Amino acid sequence: AGKVTITVTFRQTTDISVCPRDESCPMAPFTDVDRSAWYHDGVHYCVEHGLMAGTSKTTFAPNSSTSRGMIATILWRLEGSPIVSAPMGYDDVKLEDWYGEAVCWANSAGVVTGYGNGTFGPNDPITREQMAAMLWRYAGSPDVDGSLSSFVDGEQTSNWAQSAMIWAVDQGLISGVGNDRLDPW
Numbered sequence: 001a002g003k004v005t006i007t008v009t010f011r012q013t014t015d016i017s018v019c020p021r022d023e024s025c026p027m028a029p030f031t032d033v034d035r036s037a038w039y040h041d042g043v044h045y046c047v048e049h050g051l052m053a054g055t056s057k058t059t060f061a062p063n064s065s066t067s068r069g070m071i072a073t074i075l076w077r078l079e080g081s082p083i084v085s086a087p088m089g090y091d092d093v094k095l096e097d098w099y100g101e102a103v104c105w106a107n108s109a110g111v112v113t114g115y116g117n118g119t120f121g122p123n124d125p126i127t128r129e130q131m132a133a134m135l136w137r138y139a140g141s142p143d144v145d146g147s148l149s150s151f152v153d154g155e156q157t158s159n160w161a162q163s164a165m166i167w168a169v170d171q172g173l174i175s176g177v178g179n180d181r182l183d184p185w
Helices: 040-048 068-078 100-108 128-138 159-170
Strands: none
Touching: 068 100, 068 128, 128 159
């Protein structure tokens, strides 16, 4: 019934590559990161979008190995952190673990399958072929055509990961590590 004044302030959004890399950067709270490092854009994006939260409030551990539980958690967060009520069947994962709900969702969605012996290995460092398989399954296990013959070690990719690795290479998600090597595991 009365007069209302609305003040609108617009600010131009920028992309990650033009981040000033100062205290306004989402990586600023982490004391163990170098905001000018090669990993800046990836970490910036993951922190800004809530896909990764660091290993504590002040550490990110950018030089640590990525674990299987971390990748399941990233995909779970990308999916909106859904809570599912499905049995997991992994002796080494409890729902109350920081990765528990993520692994439960990833298992129920068919994104992860575990080692086949009742374990998932959430703290195991993830191999390139394991990550390719998770990403491929997350993408719906698309059909692939091709080979890994352009890599001197392409044939070392496990049979269960062949399609996933071909897909990941074709999508540009995984590339060689130098000297025409894929380093699948």
